[in-house]
Amino acid sequence: MRICILGATGLVGRELLTLLDRAWPGAERVLYASRDQTLEHGGESFAVHAAAKLETEDAPRGDLAFVALDDQYSARYCPRLVDLGYRVIDKSNTYRMDPDVPLVVAGVNHRRVDDSVSLIANPNCTTIPLTLALEPLRARFGLGEVTVSSYQAISGAGVAALDDFIAQTAAGFAAMAESGDRLGEGLDAANYPGNTVPHAGKTDDSGFSSEERKLINESRKILELPELGIGAQCCRVPVTVGHYENVWLELREPTTAEAIAEVLRVAPFVSYLPGAEGAELTALATLKRRDSALVGRLRRDNRDQDGRRWCLTVAADNLRLGAATNAVRAGSAWFGGEDPSLRV
Ligand SMILES: NC(=O)c1ccc[n+]([C@@H]2O[C@H](COP(=O)([O-])OP(=O)(O)OC[C@H]3O[C@@H](n4cnc5c(N)ncnc54)[C@H](OP(=O)(O)O)[C@@H]3O)[C@@H](O)[C@H]2O)c1
Structure with a gap:
């Protein structure tokens, strides 16, 4: 071969x-x-x-x-x-x-x-872990609406961007420590080191960037739900690897946290992490389970009336699982x- x-x-x-x-x-x-x-x-x-x-x-x-x-x-x-x-x-x-x-x-x-x-x-590297979490929930409870906010690592932009980021972060933080600039006023407000930046490339007339459109349109295609109500906003954060996504879900059928956890525990290529506080659910923790989507922080949405609205977090190594x-x-x-x- x-x-x-x-x-x-x-x-x-x-x-x-x-x-x-x-x-x-x-x-x-x-x-x-x-x-x-x-x-x-x-x-x-x-x-x-x-x-x-x-x-x-x-x-x-x-x-x-x-x-x-x-x-x-x-x-x-x-x-x-x-x-x-x-x-x-x-x-x-x-x-x-x-x-x-x-x-x-x-x-x-x-x-x-x-x-x-x-x-x-x-x-796309955010779509893969998201759909791994959504598909088993769709199959068991049906999917209503999905809202996603992403916090994405710099390695998603390729090796040159990552190497620049590491060098500029090292130099920028060293300069802060030396000059007593605690807040980072000397850092570039448009650049990644020490910053959160909109993932705004190729923003079109809709006002959404290509990263946001990919997450929306690719999820619909993969889940075979062309009408799925899904909204996304994407940012880059100053971490090297690990895309992190906070997700608000509306299911078609009312259910309980235990029933959702039961589905996620056996979902393919998902590592379900129990506990609403999100222990072990960080961007860098994805490096310890590089080939799984980490899914956790499962909790009832504070606005829920009938067991259909839930919050959870999905994180994955963008270079490996993603x-x-x-x-x-x-x-x-x-x-x-x-x-x-x-x-x-
Ligand atoms: N990074 C992620 O998290 C991620 C996740 C999912 C999908 N992707 C996608 O995967 C693809 C690769 O991403 P990456 O992050 O690995 O990029 P990267 O680190 O920037 O690497 C780019 C590769 O393209 C090669 N290349 C550049 N110009 C070329 C040319 N003219 N002809 C042939 N090869 C050329 C480079 O070779 P040289 O070393 O010779 O320049 C290098 O091997 C992109 O489409 C990206 O959107 C990336």
């Missing part, structure tokens, strides 16, 4: 590389990025090729491809990989809302991955895999 990763040097690509060893240990790995280079990862050196080589006539054929590139490069390389015989899992936004391309969350709708399709899309892990599990619907925790 030959597996290729495009974007192998990026944050998501490196996580994929780690997971491939667990899922398909005997497979040949072929890695691509913007140019020929050597990647040091997990104590090993990997040869990485320029992706443009895939466009040559003698480019090698293969079986499974993970594409972890920005939108415009995905649009360039995904069709070529399909031509080369690969089953392709694209992690960008390019194909997510294409009605002919399944948008797959393993544990929710992986039945969409079968031999009739060669290209599937991996949802990206690489979901893609590998989706790929297992085609190709199985050795590690049961990475299979659907």
Whole structure:
């Protein structure tokens, strides 16, 4: 079996590389990025090729491809990989809302991955954990309305943004300590270090950003609820990894906290954390359970009249559950895999 990763040097690509060893240990790995280079990862050196080589006539054929590139490069390389015989899992936004391309969350709708399709899309890193929490509740109680407020990590913006953030945070806080600037007046009010910033990229005439529209539209497509009443507001917060989402839910049927907890305790790829106070439910705690959606802080909405309105929190490692892990599990619907925790 030959597996290729495009974007192998990026944050998501490196996580994929780690997971491939667990899922398909005997497979040949072929890695691509913007140019020929050597990647040091997990104590090993990997040869990485320029992706443009895939466009040559003698480019090698293969079986499974993970594409972890920005939108415009995905649009360039995904069709070529399909031509080369690969089953392709694209992690960008390019194909997510294409009605002919399944948008797959393993544990929710992986039945969409079968031999009739060669290209599937991996949802946004906030959508995956949210739908893992919502789907079992939809199946048991029915979903009325959903409201989400997200607090998203900087690694969601890729390796260059993350490295800048770490360097600027270190320098900014060192300067604060040195000058006695307790409040951070010397920090840049438009930048990420020490700050909360609207996730406002590509805000359109609706007033909502592309991140907010993705969370709304992708959830509707995955849950197969095109009319779902769902609202979202998204921010970036100054943490390295772990997207955190506060969720207000209206269920169709009245129920109890115990009945909801019972459903979440056995939900696929969910780690349910009991207790309204949210012990162990932090952004960085997702690094301890990288391949699960952490779901907790379950409590009755203070405005509830009849057992249908609930609050909960969902958090997940955006690079693993929110990206690489979901893609590998989706790929297992085609190709199985050795590690049961990475299979659907
Ligand atoms: N980060 C997340 O939390 C997350 C979650 C879900 C989905 N995604 C999506 O996954 C994709 C990758 O995200 P990321 O965070 O891993 O990005 P990243 O860290 O910025 O990495 C980008 C990758 O793209 C490669 N690349 C850049 N220009 C290229 C070109 N012209 N031709 C071929 N390869 C090129 C880079 O290679 P070089 O090293 O050679 O420049 C690098 O391997 C994006 O579509 C993103 O939206 C990200």
